[in-house]
Amino acid sequence: MKQLLDKLLRAHPLIRFAADTADVYFSRKVGRAAAELAYFLILTFFPIMICVSAFVNELHLDLTRLLEQAGPFLPEGVLAIFRDYLTYIDTNQSAAMLFSGALLTILFASAAVRGLMTFMQELYGRATFRGLWQFAASILFAVLLLVTIYLSLAVVVTGNWFFHMLGQALNLEGLTERFSAWQSVKYLLLLGMVFLFILLLYRFAAPLDKPRPPVVPGALGASAALAAASMIFSALMSNSARYSLVYGSLASVIIMLVWLYLCGNILIMGNVVNYVLFSRRRERRGA
Numbered sequence: 001m002k003q004l005l006d007k008l009l010r011a012h013p014l015i016r017f018a019a020d021t022a023d024v025y026f027s028r029k030v031g032r033a034a035a036e037l038a039y040f041l042i043l044t045f046f047p048i049m050i051c052v053s054a055f056v057n058e059l060h061l062d063l064t065r066l067l068e069q070a071g072p073f074l075p076e077g078v079l080a081i082f083r084d085y086l087t088y089i090d091t092n093q094s095a096a097m098l099f100s101g102a103l104l105t106i107l108f109a110s111a112a113v114r115g116l117m118t119f120m121q122e123l124y125g126r127a128t129f130r131g132l133w134q135f136a137a138s139i140l141f142a143v144l145l146l147v148t149i150y151l152s153l154a155v156v157v158t159g160n161w162f163f164h165m166l167g168q169a170l171n172l173e174g175l176t177e178r179f180s181a182w183q184s185v186k187y188l189l190l191l192g193m194v195f196l197f198i199l200l201l202y203r204f205a206a207p208l209d210k211p212r213p214p215v216v217p218g219a220l221g222a223s224a225a226l227a228a229a230s231m232i233f234s235a236l237m238s239n240s241a242r243y244s245l246v247y248g249s250l251a252s253v254i255i256m257l258v259w260l261y262l263c264g265n266i267l268i269m270g271n272v273v274n275y276v277l278f279s280r281r282r283e284r285r286g287a
Contacts, residue, residue, distance in 0.1 A: 017276060017280075020276045020279070020280070021269075021272055021273060021276050024123075024272050024275060024276060025269070025272060028119075028122065028123060028272075030265065030268050030269065030272060031265070033115070033116075033119045033264075033268050034261055034264035034265040034267075034268050035261060035264070036115050036264075037112055037115055037116065037264035037267065037268065038257065038260040038261040038263075038264040040108050040109070040111045040112035040115060041112060041260045041263070041264065042256070042257065042260055043104075043108040043111075044104075044105055044108040044109045044112065045256070045260075046085065047100070047101040047102070047103075047104035047105040047108065048101070048105050048109075048146075048149065049082070049085050049086060049089060049101075050089055050097055050098060050100070050101025050102075050105075051098070051101050051102055051105055051146060051149070052086065052149065053086050053089040053090055053093060054093065054098045054101075055149070055150050056086070056090075057090070057093065073227065073230045073231055073234060074230065074234055074259075075233055075234045075237040075255050075256075075259055076234070076237055076255075078252070078255060078256045078259055080252050081252050081253070081256060102146065105142065105145075105146060106139060106142040106143060106146075107142075109138075109141070109142035109145050110135070110138035110139050110141070110142040111138070113137070113138040113141045113142065113201070113205075114134060114135070114138045116201070116205055116267070116268070116271075117129065117134060117137070117138070117205045119268060119271070120205045120206060120207070120271060121207075123271065123272075123275050124206070124207045124213065124275065124278075126207045128204065128205055128206060128207055128208055129204075137204055141200075141201055141204065144197065144200070145197070148193060148194070148197045151193060152190055152193060152194075191223060191224070191227055194223045194226065194227075195219055195220060195223040198219045198222050198223050198267070198270065199215060199216065199219040202215040202218060202219050202270065202271060202274065203215050205271070206271075206274070213274055213275065213277075213278035214274050214277050214278060214281075215274055217273060217274060217277060218269075218270035218271055218272075218273040218274035218277075219270060221270055221273055222266055222267055222269065222270030222273075225266045225269075225270075226263060226266050226267075229262055229263075229266060230259070230263070233258075233259060233262060237255055
């Protein structure tokens, strides 16, 4: 009876896909890999804040407005840490601190990328890069992460600068005024930048042998899931005040850890989706 029920459930393509994805999640210990990724992300968090503070000063951005723009996507506890830490750094900013922040960001972020590459190697049974090449690729994506953060700040906060620059390049006067819905469009542009970063990360982490596994479905799903999960998690934390009674002064740190662990799971699950699609494609070719 159990085998018959399992056969009936897996007969539908969507149910079979969900079952295969869940099987990979538990059998390949995705939760453990997500915890490792969250560990390196928490180490990257504070050095990135030093770089973000420098970006804010370089772009002449209003810190209060920046945090308001990030409100829908970040939990209140994380925003509180952002606010306190950025305020402290802003009053103690120096060239040595910026250099240290950039160096530590590249160091810890590259470690997170190498962890993701190692998981992909275990998942597919073949490596993308080895040794020095893996280290060089992880450094490249750590630098790309800083560039993505810089451009994201510019897109979210500076308003119509993109259409103004585009209008000057194409000699189209009044282009900014025609796009009065920029306040909504800019979030789509931000989502597109996140999608492009994740897409490149998945492509470089995927095995280089033939045939190449797909990366677009997982990258698209991961970028959308990151935005949706962050908004839902932020709303839940905003409407609940009980967690502060449990964790006290550590509540903000606990919230940030849970949020980073959630983001780590989503990033890795994007790769799992690509792997399941790749495996099913090989099964069809074999049949």
